[in-house]
Amino acid sequence: MKHAERSVVAHTITAEAVSLRTVVRGYGNVKAARSWEAVAEVAGTIIRRHPDLETGNILPPGTRVLKIDPTVYELAVAEAEADLRALAADLAQLDVDQANTSRLVALEESRLHLAEAELARVRDLVERGVAAQSALDSQERTTLQVRRGVEELRNAHALIPSRRARLDSQMARTKAILARSRRDLEKTDIVVPFDLRVGRVHVERHQFVGAGQPLISADGINRVEIAAQIPVMSFRRLLAGTAPGDTMTFSGLAERLAKVSAEVRLVSDPSQSWIGRLVRVESALDPQARSVPAVIEVDNPYAGANPPLRLPLVPNMYVEVVLTGPDAQARVTLPDSAIHEGGLVYLRDSDGRLELRDVSVAWRQSGQAVLAGGVAPGEEVILDDLMPAIPGLRVDPVGASE
Numbered sequence: 001m002k003h004a005e006r007s008v009v010a011h012t013i014t015a016e017a018v019s020l021r022t023v024v025r026g027y028g029n030v031k032a033a034r035s036w037e038a039v040a041e042v043a044g045t046i047i048r049r050h051p052d053l054e055t056g057n058i059l060p061p062g063t064r065v066l067k068i069d070p071t072v073y074e075l076a077v078a079e080a081e082a083d084l085r086a087l088a089a090d091l092a093q094l095d096v097d098q099a100n101t102s103r104l105v106a107l108e109e110s111r112l113h114l115a116e117a118e119l120a121r122v123r124d125l126v127e128r129g130v131a132a133q134s135a136l137d138s139q140e141r142t143t144l145q146v147r148r149g150v151e152e153l154r155n156a157h158a159l160i161p162s163r164r165a166r167l168d169s170q171m172a173r174t175k176a177i178l179a180r181s182r183r184d185l186e187k188t189d190i191v192v193p194f195d196l197r198v199g200r201v202h203v204e205r206h207q208f209v210g211a212g213q214p215l216i217s218a219d220g221i222n223r224v225e226i227a228a229q230i231p232v233m234s235f236r237r238l239l240a241g242t243a244p245g246d247t248m249t250f251s252g253l254a255e256r257l258a259k260v261s262a263e264v265r266l267v268s269d270p271s272q273s274w275i276g277r278l279v280r281v282e283s284a285l286d287p288q289a290r291s292v293p294a295v296i297e298v299d300n301p302y303a304g305a306n307p308p309l310r311l312p313l314v315p316n317m318y319v320e321v322v323l324t325g326p327d328a329q330a331r332v333t334l335p336d337s338a339i340h341e342g343g344l345v346y347l348r349d350s351d352g353r354l355e356l357r358d359v360s361v362a363w364r365q366s367g368q369a370v371l372a373g374g375v376a377p378g379e380e381v382i383l384d385d386l387m388p389a390i391p392g393l394r395v396d397p398v399g400a401s402e
Helices: 071-127 133-186 232-238 253-258
Strands: 007-010 012-014 023-032 035-039 044-049 064-068 189-191 196-201 214-220 223-231 261-266 269-281 291-299 318-324 331-335 344-348 354-358 360-365 368-373 380-382 394-397
Touching: 023 214, 023 232, 064 214, 071 133, 223 232, 223 318, 232 291, 253 269, 261 291, 269 318, 291 318
Parallel strands: 007 394
Antiparallel strands: 012 380, 023 223, 023 318, 035 214, 044 064, 064 189, 196 214, 223 291, 261 269, 261 318, 269 291, 331 368, 344 354, 344 380, 360 368
């Protein structure tokens, strides 16, 4: 009597090469992408405080939130302006002096010419014995006095450019003082630079503040960012090229980051989510956790806010970040249950018999194992854990058995 061959019934699938997008999860705290720390640049007493300058309030750009007493700086501006007017008057007077001195020099040179001519005539008369020596001495004294006057006027005229240069320097210095005084006067107004939410106010009205003293701490509301810790290997796979042998360079990093989509979910309520983008990687890695601090930005975190049903994405929220990479190279992907201990896969060959084969798993994700090699597309893979798994054992698919 011939014994019937033993067989087993198992669930099977046909291996397919699929392009599986890498999905990586990380967690982090929300913080504002931009912060504002208002610091007093001039000293004085706070004389005005905006009524909405309170913790938690949102203020638009251009809002004058604080006013420092400007009296001292207004007086400094007035003093510098008065000095400038005085210097301008001195320069105008110098122009008049230059013109007058030029005319006087011309007149005195004409007078000197006449005096020298008269001196020559008197000397000739004395040599001929017609005039006395005293007349010659008197004319020489007169000529010397005129010559001295001419030299003094020429010297005064030569000093005018240096006097003008000194006045120009004084005017430049006074203009610098005026500009600094006006700048100090402008700094008495503390103005909101962009849309922000007030965090803390450090001063009160009628309080004296010194230069360098903190006034307001606030966070911008137009954009937030999350530094999520991502395992190094997962992040490398997230940015891997789609073509075999494709390498990543620093110059192409921004392009790789732009291909990654990001979703931010509130840990306490995953139904609330925001669309973000992966923008950069912080410089330092975590050596203990072997993770990469990936920075995700979210624009308009207050859009659609309707507390408590829909919360805005505000600093210090603890969130989950889901990063999804682009389509990767197509590889055979199997359920985790098809990979047995030791990296074995049970195959049903063309004769319907069990074949054991070693495979290499590139990575696992969401219950799927992506193979680096070992199984070709189109081969029939057994999902069940056969006991015992004897090569050559006849295997009948579940559907065929029925």
